[in-house]
Amino acid sequence: MPHYGDYQNAIYGAGLAGVLPTVPVDFATLEQRAAAALPASVLNYVQGGCGDEFTQRNNAEAFHHWGMTPRMMVDTTSRDLSIDLFGLRLPTPLFMAPIGVTGLCTQDGHGDLAAARAAAQTGVPLTISTLQNDPLEAVAQQLGNTPGFFQLYTPKNKDLAESLVHRAEAAGYKAIVVTLDTWVTGWRPRDLNSGNFPQLRGHVLENYFSDPVFQSLLAKPPAEDKQAAVLQWMGVFGKVLTWDDMAWLRSITRLPMVLKGICHPDDARRAIDSGADGIYCSNHGGRQANGGIAAIDHLPGVVAAAGNAPVLFDSGIRSGSDVVKALALGARAVGVGRPYLYGLALNGADGAAHVLKSILAEADLMMAVNGWPTIADVRAAGAERIG
Ligand SMILES: Cc1cc2nc3c(=O)[nH]c(=O)nc-3n(C[C@H](O)[C@H](O)[C@H](O)COP(=O)(O)O)c2cc1C
Numbered sequence: 001m002p003h004y005g006d007y008q009n010a011i012y013g014a015g016l017a018g019v020l021p022t023v024p025v026d027f028a029t030l031e032q033r034a035a036a037a038l039p040a041s042v043l044n045y046v047q048g049g050c051g052d053e054f055t056q057r058n059n060a061e062a063f064h065h066w067g068m069t070p071r072m073m074v075d076t077t078s079r080d081l082s083i084d085l086f087g088l089r090l091p092t093p094l095f096m097a098p099i100g101v102t103g104l105c106t107q108d109g110h111g112d113l114a115a116a117r118a119a120a121q122t123g124v125p126l127t128i129s130t131l132q133n134d135p136l137e138a139v140a141q142q143l144g145n146t147p148g149f150f151q152l153y154t155p156k157n158k159d160l161a162e163s164l165v166h167r168a169e170a171a172g173y174k175a176i177v178v179t180l181d182t183w184v185t186g187w188r189p190r191d192l193n194s195g196n197f198p199q200l201r202g203h204v205l206e207n208y209f210s211d212p213v214f215q216s217l218l219a220k221p222p223a224e225d226k227q228a229a230v231l232q233w234m235g236v237f238g239k240v241l242t243w244d245d246m247a248w249l250r251s252i253t254r255l256p257m258v259l260k261g262i263c264h265p266d267d268a269r270r271a272i273d274s275g276a277d278g279i280y281c282s283n284h285g286g287r288q289a290n291g292g293i294a295a296i297d298h299l300p301g302v303v304a305a306a307g308n309a310p311v312l313f314d315s316g317i318r319s320g321s322d323v324v325k326a327l328a329l330g331a332r333a334v335g336v337g338r339p340y341l342y343g344l345a346l347n348g349a350d351g352a353a354h355v356l357k358s359i360l361a362e363a364d365l366m367m368a369v370n371g372w373p374t375i376a377d378v379r380a381a382g383a384e385r386i387g
Contacts, residue, residue, distance in 0.1 A: 003079055004092070004364035007357045023343055023351045025358040027318040034342035041196045042104050046341055048190030049286040055294070056286025059316030062294030065387035066325045071371030079367055080374045081360070085310055085333055086175050086256040086277065088147055092360055093327055093375060095125040096352075097282075097314045097335035098151035098177060098260075103133025103204055105344040112139050114344055118352035120144030122360075127151050127177055127335070130164065131204040140171040151177040151260065154239040154249070161239070162252045163213040169255060176253050177280060181261035183238035186288035199233065202226050208233050246274035258312060261288075263298040265305035272309050278332075280312040285337050296326060303330030320362025327375055328383040 011021055024030045035043055049056035081092045096115060105111040112134045119126040123146050128139050130153040140148060150168035155161050165176055191197060198204055208214045209222040209229060217236070222229035241249075250257065259271045260280035268279045281302040283295045295315035303311050313326045314335030326334045336359060343355030372378045 001078055003368075004081065004357070004360040005079075005368060007361035008365070021354065023346045023354045025354075027339055030339060030342045030346070030355065034345045038105070038345050041194060041198075042101065042345075044190040044194050044196065045101055045198060046105070046338060048188050049290070050186040050188055050288055051290030052189075053286060053290070055283060055290045055292055058292065058294045059283065059286050059296070060318050060322075061316075062296050063316060063318075063322045063325055065385055066296065066329070066383045067386040068325065068328055068370065068381055068383050070369065071381070074371035074373065076368045076371055076373045078373065079364055081364060081367075083332060083375055088174060090125065090147070090333070091123045092363075093331070093333045094323065094356060094360060094363075095149070095312070095333050095335050096127060096340055096356075097337040098127040098129040098149075098179070099337060099341055100129040100131030100204055101198055102129070102341065102344065103206075104198065105341050106348050109133055111341075111344050111348075113142050114349040115340065115352055116140070116142035116148070117349035118340065118344070118356065119146040119148065121349065121353040122146075122356045124336075124356045124360075125149060125174075128173075129153075129204075130207055131199065132207050133204055135206050135210040136164075136168055136173070137171045137210075140173065143172075147174040149173055149175040149177055149258075151179055153179055153182060153237065154241055154245075155236040156239045157213070157217070157236045158248070160208075160211065160213045160217075160236060163211055164207060165253050165255075167211070169253060173255070175256040175258055175278075177258045177260050178241070178249060179260045179284075180241055181282075181284050181288045183240045186284075186290075188287065199237075200230060202230050205230070205233055208236075243270060243274055246271075246276075250275040260312075262302060263293075263295065265301040268302045268305040268311075272306060276309070278310045278312060279306045280314075280335075281331070282312075282314045282335070285315050296329065299326065299329045299331060317359075320359045320364070321366055323359060323363045324366050324372075324378055325383050327378045328381055330379065 102111045125147045127149040150173040256277035258278040310332035313331035323334045340352045343351035
């Protein structure tokens with residue numbers, strides 16, 4: 001039976017023939033190489049975070065103060081990484097987090113399509129952002145048999161919100177992820193110092209430009225007057241959501257709904273009570289607020305409050321061992337963010353797929369070595385604070 005860890009044999013085997021991985025397998029080298037490859041404006045936007053970026057660094061660093069104890073004399077020759085999520089049986093607990101500038105990370109400007117092809121290659125679901133260079137329908141066509149999720153930045157115009165959600169349903173996306181922490185952009189010094197905000201330059205707005213409700217708000221089609229379309233986008237972006245909006249949000253889709261950006265146990269409880277099907281514990285990778293606490297340190301409290309509802313997690317995942325620790329702390333599914341963007345930047349769909357396969361290989365090998373043949377065993381093992 002093949003295992004994700006077999007990827008290392010493929011790499012060592014190729015090495016015998018003098019063929020080295022095109023894209024590095026570790027995050028530090030990956031980031032270094034991507035930094036050299038990406039245009040400065042895109043790199044600032046992708047790599048940068050809020051304030052002095054402490055939260056962003058801490059998200060990744062904090063995994064080092066969680067540890068797990070190996071068990072021996074367990075037969076782990078056969079491993080199963082599969083999970084159930086929203087009625088789907090997924091081969092692994094990994095998914096790609098929504099990233100608004102995925103489109104800009106490949107040289108052809110179609111990084112969203114490349115990310116979907118990476119999902120198709122690996123079976124790792126892609127969460128597409130509302131902010132894309134290619135419309136959600138075109139991206140869905142590249143997903144093959146791998147499920148996709150649609151992340152909604154809820155517009156102020158409710159008809160537009162409903163239209164986006166209904167298009168996502170019609171295109172076959174399997175869940176709606178409503179992001180709560182981004183009705184306004186956080187203070188991002190790298191982007192401010194370079195005076196660059198991609199959306200204002202007309203990038204990544206194709207889901208809006210292709211939408212009939214959005215088009216009805218314009219005097220001329222976006223292709224004829226892009227500036228007016230961008231101005232209209234500025235006008236509709238960023239509805240401030242409160243718990244009072246949950247009944248409406250719930251009413252516009254029958255798909256499972258996940259609330260992204262939840263870090264407080266009370267918010268997790270309230271989300272489930274208000275009809276959410278899942279919680280997405282995340283601090284947006286430290287891009288939105290520099291509050292200091294790493295997302296992984298919020299996870300145990302959120303998991304305890306969520307009861308039986310699935311908790312998705314991201315922010316700071318850089319390796320397979322990070323994934324395993326997040327699972328041990330109760331995440332049902334774990335989101336990879338910046339690492340897959342760097343893979344896209346270096347080698348398109350294959351690069352992103354390589355990053356995902358490397359993370360999965362390390363996670364699988366950690367389970368093999370440490371005596372945890374299934375995700376249930378990882379969860380039972382738990383993780384403890386070591387610092
Ligand atoms: C460049 C960039 C753009 C992002 N765009 C979105 C987005 O459009 N919607 C969203 O919900 N989250 C967005 N995020 C947040 C990610 O979904 C995720 O929470 C974050 O990347 C996790 O942090 P990490 O990549 O450092 O692990 C973005 C993150 C980055 C790095």
